[in-house]
Amino acid sequence: MSNKISRRQFVQGATVLGIGVVLAACTPKATPTPEAKPQTGAGAQTQPQAPTTAPAAAPAGQKVQLRHMIWDQVQQPAVADQAKMFMEQNPDIAIEIQVVPWSQYWDKLWTALAGGGAPDTFWLNMSNFAALSYKGTLLNIQDYLDKDPNLQKEWDMNFDSLKAAYKFEGKAMSWPRDYDTIAIAVNLKLLEEAGLAFPDETDSFKVWDWAMCRSYAEKLTKVEGGRTIQFGLAATNTAQEGWFNWVYSNGGSVLNADKTKCTLNEPPAIEALKDYIAYRRDGLSPGEEAIASQEVNDMFYTGRVAMSIVGDWNLKDFNERITDFEYDLVPIPYAPTGKSMCMIHGLGDTIDKNTKNPDAAFKWVSFLGSKDGSTILGKTGTVIPSRRDTAELWFDPSFKPKHRRIYLEWTDKSVFWPNTAVPATSEWTKPINDELALAFEQGKDIQQAMDDAAKKVDEILAGKGA
Amino acid sequence: MATTTAVKRVSVGARYRSMGRMARRENLWGWILSSPWWLGFLIFTLLPMLASIYFSLTKWDILTPPQWVGLQNYKYMFSKSGDPIVLHSFKITTIYALVSVPLRLVLGFSIALLMNQNIRGIFIFRTIYYLPAVLAGVAVAMLWRWVFNSEFGLINLLIWTLFKVKGPAWLVDPDWALWALIIMSMWDVGSPMLIYLAGLQGIPTDLYEAAMVDGANAWRRFWAVTIPMISPVLFFNLVMGIIDALQTFTQAFILTEGGPNNATMFAILYMYLNAFRWFKMGFASAIAWILFIYILILTLIVFRSSALWVHYEGEVKGR
Numbered sequence: 001m002s003n004k005i006s007r008r009q010f011v012q013g014a015t016v017l018g019i020g021v022v023l024a025a026c027t028p029k030a031t032p033t034p035e036a037k038p039q040t041g042a043g044a045q046t047q048p049q050a051p052t053t054a055p056a057a058a059p060a061g062q063k064v065q066l067r068h069m070i071w072d073q074v075q076q077p078a079v080a081d082q083a084k085m086f087m088e089q090n091p092d093i094a095i096e097i098q099v100v101p102w103s104q105y106w107d108k109l110w111t112a113l114a115g116g117g118a119p120d121t122f123w124l125n126m127s128n129f130a131a132l133s134y135k136g137t138l139l140n141i142q143d144y145l146d147k148d149p150n151l152q153k154e155w156d157m158n159f160d161s162l163k164a165a166y167k168f169e170g171k172a173m174s175w176p177r178d179y180d181t182i183a184i185a186v187n188l189k190l191l192e193e194a195g196l197a198f199p200d201e202t203d204s205f206k207v208w209d210w211a212m213c214r215s216y217a218e219k220l221t222k223v224e225g226g227r228t229i230q231f232g233l234a235a236t237n238t239a240q241e242g243w244f245n246w247v248y249s250n251g252g253s254v255l256n257a258d259k260t261k262c263t264l265n266e267p268p269a270i271e272a273l274k275d276y277i278a279y280r281r282d283g284l285s286p287g288e289e290a291i292a293s294q295e296v297n298d299m300f301y302t303g304r305v306a307m308s309i310v311g312d313w314n315l316k317d318f319n320e321r322i323t324d325f326e327y328d329l330v331p332i333p334y335a336p337t338g339k340s341m342c343m344i345h346g347l348g349d350t351i352d353k354n355t356k357n358p359d360a361a362f363k364w365v366s367f368l369g370s371k372d373g374s375t376i377l378g379k380t381g382t383v384i385p386s387r388r389d390t391a392e393l394w395f396d397p398s399f400k401p402k403h404r405r406i407y408l409e410w411t412d413k414s415v416f417w418p419n420t421a422v423p424a425t426s427e428w429t430k431p432i433n434d435e436l437a438l439a440f441e442q443g444k445d446i447q448q449a450m451d452d453a454a455k456k457v458d459e460i461l462a463g464k465g466a
Numbered sequence: 467m468a469t470t471t472a473v474k475r476v477s478v479g480a481r482y483r484s485m486g487r488m489a490r491r492e493n494l495w496g497w498i499l500s501s502p503w504w505l506g507f508l509i510f511t512l513l514p515m516l517a518s519i520y521f522s523l524t525k526w527d528i529l530t531p532p533q534w535v536g537l538q539n540y541k542y543m544f545s546k547s548g549d550p551i552v553l554h555s556f557k558i559t560t561i562y563a564l565v566s567v568p569l570r571l572v573l574g575f576s577i578a579l580l581m582n583q584n585i586r587g588i589f590i591f592r593t594i595y596y597l598p599a600v601l602a603g604v605a606v607a608m609l610w611r612w613v614f615n616s617e618f619g620l621i622n623l624l625i626w627t628l629f630k631v632k633g634p635a636w637l638v639d640p641d642w643a644l645w646a647l648i649i650m651s652m653w654d655v656g657s658p659m660l661i662y663l664a665g666l667q668g669i670p671t672d673l674y675e676a677a678m679v680d681g682a683n684a685w686r687r688f689w690a691v692t693i694p695m696i697s698p699v700l701f702f703n704l705v706m707g708i709i710d711a712l713q714t715f716t717q718a719f720i721l722t723e724g725g726p727n728n729a730t731m732f733a734i735l736y737m738y739l740n741a742f743r744w745f746k747m748g749f750a751s752a753i754a755w756i757l758f759i760y761i762l763i764l765t766l767i768v769f770r771s772s773a774l775w776v777h778y779e780g781e782v783k784g785r
Contacts, residue, residue, distance in 0.1 A: 107742050110528060110529070110745060111528065113529060114528040114529050115528075132529075135527070135529040135530055136529075137529055288635070288638045288726070289616050289617075289635035289638050289639070290616075290617070292615070292616060292635065292638045293615050293616050293617035293618060293619075294617070294618075422527075423744060423746075424743070424744045424745060426743050426744060427743070427744040427746075434727060434728065437726055437727055438727060441638075441640075441727075442640070442727070
């Protein structure tokens, strides 16, 4: 008797347990309620931080500990070198570098900024900058800069678009660190095989326009037995190394100036998207299917793709992996408007507003942005330093390829992705990505797709819904 | 323990009070010793659950205090001008569950029947078939990305070798991506298989012997003995399978991120995106609660239906 019941109880008990697991899994994990935080809002971070009153001055003989969070393991040694030099100059401050992988970085940073335990200083990217500034979580470094004209001069050494990107309501909230721009890599061997000359570089490659790029891509595409064995240009469905550059060259934009409306459905943007997506529709570019099978960079290394739109961070890999042919760079092709523009992005070193040691943290961040700190970064060759006087280090003429300087020359012809304070940038980006995927892959009419996307984006920007 | 106390309580009346104190002390120790579990449950499960009811009625981005919005989050899920992806994600999740749960049930059971054979080295096969259940979800998903690779993947290679047809672009084709994930779910039936196997081994052999004496062939023995005897285990695996399927996350998160064109946007994944990508905790909490209610209803339906087909030993029916 007892045996029968226990079996039934086992099954039911186990099921109840299962439901318990569901309960646990369905429920967002406890995050400390933010009642401890003062009411923060648009104006909160404009209050002066009053650096002198902050409890920064540690008692003599006691070291100030700072935790610095980054996500790139590859750049860890360079940051460690910077920290070493800094600690030699400032024996009373100890820097601990914490590497958190990209996949967890933002979850971790946001929750730590909300619940406490955030790093004192950390890398920030442009798409998270506006939202975090707006919510008053970043230390306003403008107050420090205002007190010391020399520091302000140091900060001003950064490229203009980077300075603009890291200002919020006219105040510097982060110290630019590095940046990247976009160009097009060309396989010179395949170019020669197709009987094409490298585009004339006079007057900043003025001849290299949409029509020329298109005709090159056509001549560089090879079809054998119904199968494309070589693609002219990899026109991927990405913004940074893709369509964004076409749109802005043609005078289009993603959002209007006050970031209330999506403008991708307006004529300049549509014209640019049509030209770009045509590479895909006409079979001159690998499709999503081929890209999913083999990464675009690998396709370029193996000669399956003759031209590829690439950011400068790829060059280290390119130089190591490409051994059996020569390659070079051309800029983003000129649009009928006569302009060639590319996307710029860069990171900033940023301070948590609630750090216990704002003075020490600022000292560290301003060191990272100083000529000394920036020089260490530039010598590694991984990323381009954000300063006009140290960026040159990355453009050492002994580095390949020949026209590497395009990345530098286009810095002043670059635009950054429009970030918004509320809502998070990645949220309103989703409808655009969804609709572009339909246009790229399913042949949806581009005007229709962008009209549909713009409608949803506008709603999200207007703060409608959840 | 309870019975001995009771016996003593009756037989030695004078000692009743002191025994009661001991029982109470024992009770207290019971609570103390089990505290890691119930404290954990209270702090990490029950309280967050209750808190999420509150958060689901607010707009909250973690960094600024929650704003009360009443039922707006729930309305937004279902209204026409709201967020259509929520209901879409429930639809995707349901299709996935409807197809994958029965297939997994049959497949797991079939493998368990094979693993129940008395042959030499069977434990090696059992280990092999159970192995997928102990592998980490993310690593497995990465592996499957290669299996589904449209040009170099194993599946399309097999399709090409057998039929000389080009296979679909699995994970990047909106028409095929969900099916790819369903195929993937067939691979990992180790856990249900093990439970079936335990159930199969628990069937008394005298039932089979009695059936054989009555002249039942193998087929008849399977339907008249094995199936009824295993039905409680089938039931358990069905309920767990439904709950598992409705909570699918890792595969879609790693392989497709909900794409292409939201074709694999599972409910939990969409909840995750809202909570940890867009920091819309209020809306995400509301999705969590709707999903919870949905799973609860489905589970209750299955429980109700169990009276019709689940056989418990010694249970007397229809009399």
